[in-house]
Amino acid sequence: MSQNSGVIDENVICNCGNSCNLRTSRTVNNSGRRFFGCKMPKDKGECGYFRWIDPSPEVELLKEKLKEVEEERDTLKHKMKELGGKFDSLKQKLKEIKQESDCAKVKFNRLVVVLLCLLLAKISFG
Ligand SMILES: [Zn+2]
Numbered sequence: 646m647s648q649n650s651g652v653i654d655e656n657v658i659c660n661c662g663n664s665c666n667l668r669t670s671r672t673v674n675n676s677g678r679r680f681f682g683c684k685m686p687k688d689k690g691e692c693g694y695f696r697w698i699d700p701s702p703e704v705e706l707l708k709e710k711l712k713e714v715e716e717e718r719d720t721l722k723h724k725m726k727e728l729g730g731k732f733d734s735l736k737q738k739l740k741e742i743k744q745e746s747d748c749a750k751v752k753f754n755r756l757v758v759v760l761l762c763l764l765l766a767k768i769s770f771g
Pocket of ligand 1: 659684694
C-alpha cells in the first residue's frame with residue numbers, strides 16, 4: 646500500500662453508484678491532500694461519499710512524535726538498566742565493606758579479650 650506514490654489506479658464507487666473523481670484538497674489544514682469524493686453536485690443530491698487517499702498531515706506529525714517518544718523511552722529504559730547494574734554493583738561493594746567491618750570488629754573484640762586476659766594475669770600474678 647503506497648498511498649503516497651503518484652498514480653491511484655483505484656476505481657472507487659460512491660453511494661450513488663458513480664465512479665469517484667480523485668480530487669485534491671485546497672483547504673489550509675489539508676492542502677495538497679488527495680481524496681475521492683462524490684462527483685455529483687450538491688444540489689443534484691450527492692451522496693456525500695468522501696475518502697482521503699493521502700494520510701493526514703496531523704496524523705503523520707503525531708506518528709513522528711510518537712516515534713520520538715518511543716525512542717526516548719527506549720533510551721531511558723537502557724539508562725535505567727545501566728543504573729540498575731551500577732546500583733547492584735554498589736550494593737555488592739557495600740556488602741563487602743560491611744563484611745570487612747564485621748571482620749574487623751571481631752578481630753578488635755578478640756584483641757580486647759586478649760588484653761583483658763593479660764591485664765587479669767598481671768593483676769593476679771603481679
Ligand atoms: Zn455519490
